[in-house]
Amino acid sequence: MGSTFDDLPDVAIARDLLRRWWGLELGLAEAGGGGYVRKSHAVCETIHGAAPAACAGALAEIAAELASSKSRDPVIRQCHAGLILVVAPVFGAHGLIGVVYATGARAAERPLAEVGEGLAAIVGSPAEASAMAGAVPVLGADDVGRVRDLVVSAAAAVERVQPAVVAPTTFSHPFTEIVGEAAAVRDVVKLLTKVVKSEATVLVHGESGTGKELIARAIHYHGPRAKKPFVVQNCSAFNDNLLESALFGHVRGAFTGAVKDQPGLFQVADGGTFFLDEIGDMSAALQVKLLRVLQEGTFMPVGGTKPVKVDVRIIAASHKDLATMVAVKQFREDLFYRVNVLKITVPPLRERVSDIPRLAQFFVAKHWRSAKGADATVPPRLAQGALARLVAYPWPGNIRELENEIERMLVLAGDAPELTGAMVSARVAGGAHTAPRALRDVIATAEADAIVAALGRHGGDRDSAAQDLGISRSYFDARSAALGLGASA
Ligand SMILES: Nc1ncnc2c1ncn2[C@@H]1O[C@H](COP(=O)(O)OP(=O)(O)OP(=O)(O)O)[C@@H](O)[C@H]1O
Ligand SMILES: [Mg+2]
Numbered sequence: 001m002g003s004t005f006d007d008l009p010d011v012a013i014a015r016d017l018l019r020r021w022w023g024l025e026l027g028l029a030e031a032g033g034g035g036y037v038r039k040s041h042a043v044c045e046t047i048h049g050a051a052p053a054a055c056a057g058a059l060a061e062i063a064a065e066l067a068s069s070k071s072r073d074p075v076i077r078q079c080h081a082g083l084i085l086v087v088a089p090v091f092g093a094h095g096l097i098g099v100v101y102a103t104g105a106r107a108a109e110r111p112l113a114e115v116g117e118g119l120a121a122i123v124g125s126p127a128e129a130s131a132m133a134g135a136v137p138v139l140g141a142d143d144v145g146r147v148r149d150l151v152v153s154a155a156a157a158v159e160r161v162q163p164a165v166v167a168p169t170t171f172s173h174p175f176t177e178i179v180g181e182a183a184a185v186r187d188v189v190k191l192l193t194k195v196v197k198s199e200a201t202v203l204v205h206g207e208s209g210t211g212k213e214l215i216a217r218a219i220h221y222h223g224p225r226a227k228k229p230f231v232v233q234n235c236s237a238f239n240d241n242l243l244e245s246a247l248f249g250h251v252r253g254a255f256t257g258a259v260k261d262q263p264g265l266f267q268v269a270d271g272g273t274f275f276l277d278e279i280g281d282m283s284a285a286l287q288v289k290l291l292r293v294l295q296e297g298t299f300m301p302v303g304g305t306k307p308v309k310v311d312v313r314i315i316a317a318s319h320k321d322l323a324t325m326v327a328v329k330q331f332r333e334d335l336f337y338r339v340n341v342l343k344i345t346v347p348p349l350r351e352r353v354s355d356i357p358r359l360a361q362f363f364v365a366k367h368w369r370s371a372k373g374a375d376a377t378v379p380p381r382l383a384q385g386a387l388a389r390l391v392a393y394p395w396p397g398n399i400r401e402l403e404n405e406i407e408r409m410l411v412l413a414g415d416a417p418e419l420t421g422a423m424v425s426a427r428v429a430g431g432a433h434t435a436p437r438a439l440r441d442v443i444a445t446a447e448a449d450a451i452v453a454a455l456g457r458h459g460g461d462r463d464s465a466a467q468d469l470g471i472s473r474s475y476f477d478a479r480s481a482a483l484g485l486g487a488s489a
Contacts, residue, residue: 160385254303
């Protein structure tokens with residue numbers, strides 16, 4: 001923790017101001033016995049030299065109090081030598097990990113003579129003590145407030161780079177590919193255990209990017225049809241003719257270009273599961289054909305005369321509410337009842353915010369492994385500061401958007417051991433999309449996006465990315481650093 005402390009930008013700023021304005025030093029004492037190490041000025045040196053354990057003891061006492069109270073408030077009090085001690089706690093995964101402190105000043109309202117007496121008890125000579133008291137920096141009430149704010153900001157910076165805490169899961173179920181344990185997710189998983197055993201048609205409803213396809217796959221691969229095909233067709237992908245031909249196939253000569261019989265996806269899926277994505281986008285004509293498959297298990301290929309029989313379990317998904325579509329006659333009611341036998345509603349990410357840390361960590365591991373191969377070393381840590389930003393964002397694009405963000409951060413991180421708050425995209429870190437933005441920020445965002453995209457195109461290779469952007473490698477590194485885009489790999 002010590003070496004990163006000095007390197008953190010917010011710590012450097014706080015330290016610089018404390019030194020320049022009041023001649024005070026900023027220190028970090030680790031809860032595990034790091035003790036008092038940074039002495040502010042010559043008087044502090046002398047006090048420390050006379051009784052080093054007392055200095056460490058004054059700090060340790062406050063640290064012990066903070067550790068047991070778990071209070072996040074900074075503490076301002078006098079040290080054993082009568083000088084101001086400003087202390088802010090740093091908490092990590094398992095409680096207090098240390099304190100950031102500044103010490104060595106005299107409160108303006110405290111009489112000089114009184115401080116001299118206190119110092120005399122430590123150094124012996126009253127004359128020397130009174131000279132020392134006179135040399136100590138003096139803080140008015142406003143100054144104390146500023147010192148406190150700087151110490152707190154440094155402590156917050158240390159806290160932000162601590163690895164994010166994700167409690168081990170307490171929810172075990174066979175669908176390990178489905179991450180999360182928010183109440184809404186538990187409900188879905190409970191329902192899934194029943195759904196996989198049945199053969200009934202399932203309707204999966206949920207916003208875009210919430211995991212509808214993930215759930216459809218889980219139903220198939222955890223059920224009795226697992227060894228048979230799982231076929232996916234998005235009903236909004238093609239025009240009507242093409243979709244019909246894709247789903248049901250066609251016979252030779254059915255239309256210009258139909259030079260031979262072509263089986264449709266329903267035949268491909270025979271014995272298995274057919275996932276019909278965005279079923280709400282299906283035309284009225286195709287809805288009739290689909291109804292027949294659901295009622296009789298048969299369909300007619302385009303241009304065909306003989307019905308084809310298949311055994312297919314259907315899972316349909318829609319981000320639109322089919323019941324509403326029925327009410328406005330955009331979806332056939334009879335088909336709706338055939339499809340809506342078992343309905344699974346997938347909650348949007350905003351209804352499972354508590355799962356964001358777990359999902360984020362899962363995606364870090366998933367994409368790290370897929371980029372580095374199965375024998376990859378440990379994935380980078382997710383810093384608390386990065387996680388705080390991810391949790392604060394409303395995620396309109398749901399889980400897919402979160403996953404994309406993590407992938408982007410991994411590209412940026414290169415081989416860095418940590419995903420930091422600075423690697424979170426400006427859009428996500430900035431929260432609301434509509435907030436007014438300074439031109440400077442707009443440019444910085446565009447620049448950062450161009451750098452990220454170039455890195456993505458070149459698998460993280462910075463030389464190629466720089467070349468692609470028409471800039472030198474050194475300028476590329478300088479801009480990346482200035483934009484907070486992580487260390488060069
Ligand atoms: N609970 C979850 N645990 C782990 N990964 C998830 C979870 N939910 C979604 N994902 C991942 O998020 C991504 C988006 O999920 P999926 O494609 O299933 O969503 P969708 O609802 O079908 O999205 P769209 O509406 O865009 O088609 C996938 O990579 C999926 O693996
Ligand atoms: Mg989908």
